[in-house]
Amino acid sequence: MNIILLSGGSGKRLWPLSNDIRSKQFIRIFKTEDGGYESMVQRVYRQIKTTDPNAAVTIATSKTQVSAIHNQLGEGVGISVEPDRRDTFPAIALATAYLHEVMGVPEDEAVVVCPVDPYVEDDYFQMLQNLADQAAKGEANLVLMGIEPTYPSEKYGYIIPASTAAVSSVETFKEKPDIKTAQDYIAQGALWNGGVFAYKLRYVLDKARELLQFTDYADLFNRYSSLEKISFDYAVVEKEPYIQVMRFGGQWKDLGTWNTLTEAMDEPTIGEAVLNDVCENVNVINELNVPIVCMGLKDVIVSASPEGILVTDREQSSYIKPIVDQIEQQIMFAEKSWGSFRVIDVEEGSLTIKVTLNPGHSMNYHAHQRRDEIWNVISGEGTVIVDGMEQPVRAGDVVTMQAGCRHTVFAVTELKMIEVQLGEEISVHDKQKFDLES
Amino acid sequence: MNIILLSGGSGKRLWPLSNDIRSKQFIRIFKTEDGGYESMVQRVYRQIKTTDPNAAVTIATSKTQVSAIHNQLGEGVGISVEPDRRDTFPAIALATAYLHEVMGVPEDEAVVVCPVDPYVEDDYFQMLQNLADQAAKGEANLVLMGIEPTYPSEKYGYIIPASTAAVSSVETFKEKPDIKTAQDYIAQGALWNGGVFAYKLRYVLDKARELLQFTDYADLFNRYSSLEKISFDYAVVEKEPYIQVMRFGGQWKDLGTWNTLTEAMDEPTIGEAVLNDVCENVNVINELNVPIVCMGLKDVIVSASPEGILVTDREQSSYIKPIVDQIEQQIMFAEKSWGSFRVIDVEEGSLTIKVTLNPGHSMNYHAHQRRDEIWNVISGEGTVIVDGMEQPVRAGDVVTMQAGCRHTVFAVTELKMIEVQLGEEISVHDKQKFDLES
Numbered sequence: 001m002n003i004i005l006l007s008g009g010s011g012k013r014l015w016p017l018s019n020d021i022r023s024k025q026f027i028r029i030f031k032t033e034d035g036g037y038e039s040m041v042q043r044v045y046r047q048i049k050t051t052d053p054n055a056a057v058t059i060a061t062s063k064t065q066v067s068a069i070h071n072q073l074g075e076g077v078g079i080s081v082e083p084d085r086r087d088t089f090p091a092i093a094l095a096t097a098y099l100h101e102v103m104g105v106p107e108d109e110a111v112v113v114c115p116v117d118p119y120v121e122d123d124y125f126q127m128l129q130n131l132a133d134q135a136a137k138g139e140a141n142l143v144l145m146g147i148e149p150t151y152p153s154e155k156y157g158y159i160i161p162a163s164t165a166a167v168s169s170v171e172t173f174k175e176k177p178d179i180k181t182a183q184d185y186i187a188q189g190a191l192w193n194g195g196v197f198a199y200k201l202r203y204v205l206d207k208a209r210e211l212l213q214f215t216d217y218a219d220l221f222n223r224y225s226s227l228e229k230i231s232f233d234y235a236v237v238e239k240e241p242y243i244q245v246m247r248f249g250g251q252w253k254d255l256g257t258w259n260t261l262t263e264a265m266d267e268p269t270i271g272e273a274v275l276n277d278v279c280e281n282v283n284v285i286n287e288l289n290v291p292i293v294c295m296g297l298k299d300v301i302v303s304a305s306p307e308g309i310l311v312t313d314r315e316q317s318s319y320i321k322p323i324v325d326q327i328e329q330q331i332m333f334a335e336k337s338w339g340s341f342r343v344i345d346v347e348e349g350s351l352t353i354k355v356t357l358n359p360g361h362s363m364n365y366h367a368h369q370r371r372d373e374i375w376n377v378i379s380g381e382g383t384v385i386v387d388g389m390e391q392p393v394r395a396g397d398v399v400t401m402q403a404g405c406r407h408t409v410f411a412v413t414e415l416k417m418i419e420v421q422l423g424e425e426i427s428v429h430d431k432q433k434f435d436l437e438s
Numbered sequence: 439m440n441i442i443l444l445s446g447g448s449g450k451r452l453w454p455l456s457n458d459i460r461s462k463q464f465i466r467i468f469k470t471e472d473g474g475y476e477s478m479v480q481r482v483y484r485q486i487k488t489t490d491p492n493a494a495v496t497i498a499t500s501k502t503q504v505s506a507i508h509n510q511l512g513e514g515v516g517i518s519v520e521p522d523r524r525d526t527f528p529a530i531a532l533a534t535a536y537l538h539e540v541m542g543v544p545e546d547e548a549v550v551v552c553p554v555d556p557y558v559e560d561d562y563f564q565m566l567q568n569l570a571d572q573a574a575k576g577e578a579n580l581v582l583m584g585i586e587p588t589y590p591s592e593k594y595g596y597i598i599p600a601s602t603a604a605v606s607s608v609e610t611f612k613e614k615p616d617i618k619t620a621q622d623y624i625a626q627g628a629l630w631n632g633g634v635f636a637y638k639l640r641y642v643l644d645k646a647r648e649l650l651q652f653t654d655y656a657d658l659f660n661r662y663s664s665l666e667k668i669s670f671d672y673a674v675v676e677k678e679p680y681i682q683v684m685r686f687g688g689q690w691k692d693l694g695t696w697n698t699l700t701e702a703m704d705e706p707t708i709g710e711a712v713l714n715d716v717c718e719n720v721n722v723i724n725e726l727n728v729p730i731v732c733m734g735l736k737d738v739i740v741s742a743s744p745e746g747i748l749v750t751d752r753e754q755s756s757y758i759k760p761i762v763d764q765i766e767q768q769i770m771f772a773e774k775s776w777g778s779f780r781v782i783d784v785e786e787g788s789l790t791i792k793v794t795l796n797p798g799h800s801m802n803y804h805a806h807q808r809r810d811e812i813w814n815v816i817s818g819e820g821t822v823i824v825d826g827m828e829q830p831v832r833a834g835d836v837v838t839m840q841a842g843c844r845h846t847v848f849a850v851t852e853l854k855m856i857e858v859q860l861g862e863e864i865s866v867h868d869k870q871k872f873d874l875e876s
Binding site for chain 1: 453454712714716724726727728729730731732733734735738740742744745746747748749750751753754755757758761762764765767770782783784785786787788790792810812814816817833834836838854856858860
């Protein structure tokens with residue numbers, strides 16, 4: 001099975017765990033069998049590989065997420081990197097071209113496209129296979145998944161099928177309705193449009209040739225930032241006469257708010273938390289290394305990360321976006337392809353971060369124009385390169401780097417450092433990358 | 439006026455702002471005219487000095503609080519240091535001896551003793567003067583303040599006065615009652631015993647001679663740790679026949695719980711906090727440098743410090759002690775006589791702290807047996823001494839110190855450093871102090 005997972009943009013609906021660079025799908029919140037936690041993207045990827053070990057998975061995403069994806073899924077996963085965000089039609093066209101040209105999937109094979117963040121069980125992935133099989137038959141150009149609604153939601157578009165058969169042609173599409181209209185649609189047998197569909201590669205490549213003057217993958221990639229922003233639904237789905245819908249009655253949850261996300265937690269708390277016995281329906285997700293104590297709360301969600309602390313009534317949690325949009329703050333932590341970093345002190349004229357490099361990884365060879373840096377190695381072993389000079393480092397070693405000096409570090413074992421940055425204008429943009437001469 | 443302020447022990451009733459080393463009276467929570475915040479001890483000290491600029495204030499406290507007192511009140515305040523905690527009779531005896539022998543107050547002068555943490559207005563300090571004046575007259579050996587009760591509290595002992603006169607003899611004392619009994623006491627005209635009283639120095643010095651084999655201050659200080667723990671009420675007050683009570687009807691609040699403390703706040707929030715407009719009766723005290731967002735909460739108090747995060751219903755906040763007593767954690771921040779420190783990263787084998795030295799101050803000249811240290815100066819200017827060698831330091835300088843090496847730093851301007859500690863057994867007890875040869 002060929003799958004394109006659409007890994008959507010960043011957002012603050014799950015602040016302080018999601019932020020401008022960490023999207024909700026990377027939050028590790030689901031308990032795994034070994035007692036750890038996995039994120040939505042890790043959960044979905046694991047489920048796909050359990051259902052079909054040979055599944056060829058391509059993640060369509062922007063370059064800002066590439067580091068986090070490699071951090072969470074390893075280096076082996078296919079990624080169709082979008083130079084910037086142009087909505088779903090350009091993204092799906094680019095990923096389809098990637099699948100065909102880079103991964104070598106023939107034009108008449110089918111591919112399934114689905115979002116990276118549904119909270120679903122194994123039957124969903126069996127249904128993806130069914131969608132792909134149905135698309136491969138060629139009865140229709142597009143085969144959509146229609147999810148049987150469990151309540152009259154205002155959050156989804158609706159598909160009105162021509163019949164109640166397992167596979168039916170589509171009568172019409174409906175935009176996100178109000179509750180009353182949603183009730184009417186459901187009475188007519190409408191299904192939710194969850195943005196899941198299958199097609200033969202050729203179909204989307206042809207659409208891209210027609211609508212985007214597509215010649216090949218490299219061309220599309222290079223012109224990507226100049227493409228019009230347009231959704232796949234609007235550009236393709238709603239205009240396609242040869243279209244079918246396959247109904248799905250299994251579990252399908254969109255964990256887009258704190259309220260829905262915490263409902264999917266296996267235990268009420270993650271991280272250090274103490275709740276007194278008067279607490280009722282309280283969830284705590286604590287990414288800090290100090291305890292959270294809750295007393296006498298009801299229907300409350302508490303979440304803490306290096307970015308901040310949220311304390312919210314469950315119902316109110318869906319109104320978070322405009323509130324946290326007011327908050328201006330720098331990024332306090334991030335997962336990178338080579339490991340992670342966390343800001344531990346902010347002062348005028350200095351910034352102190354904790355850097356963790358995974359074994360066998362190194363950061364880019366780089367320099368800063370406007371700041372000096374000091375590395376204090378606190379654990380592990382590695383090799384530092386400063387202006388071309390290599391030296392081994394271990395816990396207790398200190399490396400000082402003046403502005404302009406090129407540097408990197410390679411982790412032999414997991415390597416942790418306290419990095420002190422000093423300068424009047426410390427900015428993430430003050431970074432020049434260089435090739436390492438070997 | 440001579441005043442002894444009893445600065446009580448540490449406790450966790452106001453966790454995470456109070457802890458094993460920071461008592462509630464040092465929490466900066468009351469808005470000052472210049473827009474900053476002052477603690478209870480700072481507020482009371484300022485109020486005393488406003489009422490009587492010549493007041494001789496002696497703070498009776500254990501040595502663990504000396505640094506915090508100097509940090510908050512400066513070096514000029516008198517401190518009677520208790521070698522350890524022996525309850526109030528030994529503490530008051532020691533402070534009285536200190537006042538007489540060290541500060542030179544004659545035996546027939548009066549002194550007022552009061553706790554350091556009542557939340558009161560200027561009329562209270564006028565009343566302290568009245569108490570001292572009454573004690574100076576010599577009509578009684580002890581003159582107590584009797585506070586007119588505002589509700590039938592179970593938290594205080596009661597004084598039954600012989601009459602309703604402004605100054606009366608005492609008929610009897612009553613232990614902390616239940617609510618019903620408290621109502622009965624109040625119907626009889628009882629007053630709260632707030633632990634405020636005045637006497638001539640000679641009276642307590644004689645009691646100390648009689649009960650503690652007191653010879654002089656140095657003797658009492660040296661034997662202090664072997665003295666029996668006994669309260670002044672039990673040892674002295676309840677046995678004294680020549681005793682008067684002076685009634686006080688002004689504001690007197692004991693801010694011992696989060697609920698009472700937050701009621702005294704001038705504004706609902708301190709520190710970075712955003713409350714949506716559905717929040718009702720919510721207080722936030724945030725000592726972290728990241729925002730706290732509250733949505734849809736009612737009657738809730740949120741408090742965050744480097745030690746942890748508390749989210750509590752107002753009423754429930756009085757039950758905090760057994761809950762936080764379960765939590766084992768290291769001290770994450772402290773105010774010292776020379777400045778302050780804060781733990782910013784904890785790892786096995788390393789501890790990273792941020793140190794701030796006030797201008798003109800230095801830490802002890804000291805060494806550690808089991809850890810190396812690295813100082814990364816991030817702002818300010820100072821002088822470092824390492825194994826007797828002096829060197830000036832400024833932002834960007836790095837000083838490495840092996841285990842066993844003696845070191846200190848003197849701040850010329852405010853000096854901030856990131857200190858990385860490395861070793862297998864990092865402990866606050868691994869510290870040897872040395873004299874600096876000049």
